[in-house]
Amino acid sequence: MAKTIHTMLRVLDEARSVAFYDKAFGLKVADRYDFDSFTLVYLANQESEHEVELTINKGETTPYDLGNGYGHVAVSVGDLGAEHERMRAAGLSPKDIKEISHQGMKLGRFFFIDDPDGYKIEVLERGGRFQ
Numbered sequence: 001m002a003k004t005i006h007t008m009l010r011v012l013d014e015a016r017s018v019a020f021y022d023k024a025f026g027l028k029v030a031d032r033y034d035f036d037s038f039t040l041v042y043l044a045n046q047e048s049e050h051e052v053e054l055t056i057n058k059g060e061t062t063p064y065d066l067g068n069g070y071g072h073v074a075v076s077v078g079d080l081g082a083e084h085e086r087m088r089a090a091g092l093s094p095k096d097i098k099e100i101s102h103q104g105m106k107l108g109r110f111f112f113i114d115d116p117d118g119y120k121i122e123v124l125e126r127g128g129r130f131q
Contacts, residue, residue, distance in 0.1 A: 006042065006051040007073050009119055010064050014041060014056045016116045023090055024113060024121075025075060027052060064117060072112065072120040080109050080125035087113060094123070 011017040018041065021027040027043035030051060041054040052073075077083045080097060087094045094113040101107055109125040124130040 004050055006053045008053040008055055009073075009115070009117065010055045010057065011115075011117045012056070012060055012063060013116065014039060014054065017041075017054050018043070020092070020116050021052060021054075024087055024092055024115075066118055070119070072122045074122040074124055074130075076124045076126045076130050078126050080111070080123065083123060084111055 009017075018029060021043050026045045026047075028045060029041055030044040031040075031042040033040045037058050039056040039058070041056070043052040043054065084094050084097055092113060094111050097109060097111045099106060099109050108128060108130050111123050113121050113123060115121060
């Protein structure tokens with residue numbers, strides 16, 4: 001059986017991205033590997049074994065084209081309202097909280113936030129299938 005271990009995102013500015021993921025999600029640098037043409041930074045916290053891998057390609061100066069195929073990464077939190085307010089107060093500009101229902105039953109509550117490179121992150125309240 002396969003086990004997901006990380007999600008890789010290409011980013012322009014290592015420090016800016018590390019600061020965002022720490023401030024927004026409490027992800028800290030778990031490992032950092034510097035190569036001639038790129039750097040890999042692995043971010044993690046105690047909540048999950050899954051990591052975010054930031055890839056910084058040296059010499060890149062223009063934002064990456066995310067195209068029309070990228071969707072989002074999702075995280076879950078215990079108190080959606082508190083996390084939304086904390087991120088707003090930290091100047092991270094989370095979008096409005098929304099609810100989704102299926103066949104008349106509430107499926108979940110969530111909001112989106114964009115990282116510094118434009119990657120969308122869905123923040124879901126823990127419950128049901130979103131643990």
